[in-house]
Amino acid sequence: MTKRVLYLIACAAGPTQFVDEGVRQAVARGWDTCLVLTPSAARWWEPRMDELEKLTGHRVRSQYKLPSESDALPKADAMLVAPMTCTTLNKWGAGISDTLAIGLPSEAVHMGVPVLAMPYFNQAQAAQPAVARSIADLRAQGVLYLDDPEGYRAHPPKNGHPRAYPWHHALHAVGAIVSPAP
Numbered sequence: 001m002t003k004r005v006l007y008l009i010a011c012a013a014g015p016t017q018f019v020d021e022g023v024r025q026a027v028a029r030g031w032d033t034c035l036v037l038t039p040s041a042a043r044w045w046e047p048r049m050d051e052l053e054k055l056t057g058h059r060v061r062s063q064y065k066l067p068s069e070s071d072a073l074p075k076a077d078a079m080l081v082a083p084m085t086c087t088t089l090n091k092w093g094a095g096i097s098d099t100l101a102i103g104l105p106s107e108a109v110h111m112g113v114p115v116l117a118m119p120y121f122n123q124a125q126a127a128q129p130a131v132a133r134s135i136a137d138l139r140a141q142g143v144l145y146l147d148d149p150e151g152y153r154a155h156p157p158k159n160g161h162p163r164a165y166p167w168h169h170a171l172h173a174v175g176a177i178v179s180p181a182p
């Protein structure tokens, strides 16, 4: 049986050091999982990218393709941006899609694809006025932004626990909208 396709889109936030755990959980829930990283996040995984490609069975994308290239990934049935940095949130809210990681969900949400986002940043970052504006802008476009209580709540500075990032909350929320099996 064919599986539905989930794009897991991860930014350069603490939990991305353990994004393989997020991928494992998505695969275990029955998703054909494609991983997209921001260019900054891809730098973190550069020496071990083959591990992620083995886990997903797909190329890990982090750059826009060339005009002459064809799409490397199957069409998405849902997209989950997690963990989402403060930087990606604010760029997306401002309509700047200079990374593939923003370009894909920012268009998809206006093409009927369910798009969810779960942040990971601290309370000092969250205190910037742009953050509340960007969250409101994303929600107004139809993005399901997962914060307290069903997602992630900003932690005190220097007090994050990236290993404990609740991937299961985000994946549960995706599964409540689209089932991994057609």
Ligand SMILES: Cc1cc2nc3c(=O)[nH]c(=O)nc-3n(C[C@H](O)[C@H](O)[C@H](O)COP(=O)(O)O)c2cc1C
Binding pocket: 010, 011, 012, 013, 014, 015, 038, 039, 040, 041, 084, 085, 086, 087, 088, 089, 099, 120, 121, 122, 125
């Ligand atoms: C080791 C390290 C950990 C970081 N953790 C976070 C984080 O948890 N949340 C966040 O918003 N930014 C974090 N940053 C800052 C982002 O990586 C930085 O803003 C970057 O430009 C984000 O780009 P991206 O959103 O395209 O991945 C971290 C940076 C470093 C070097």
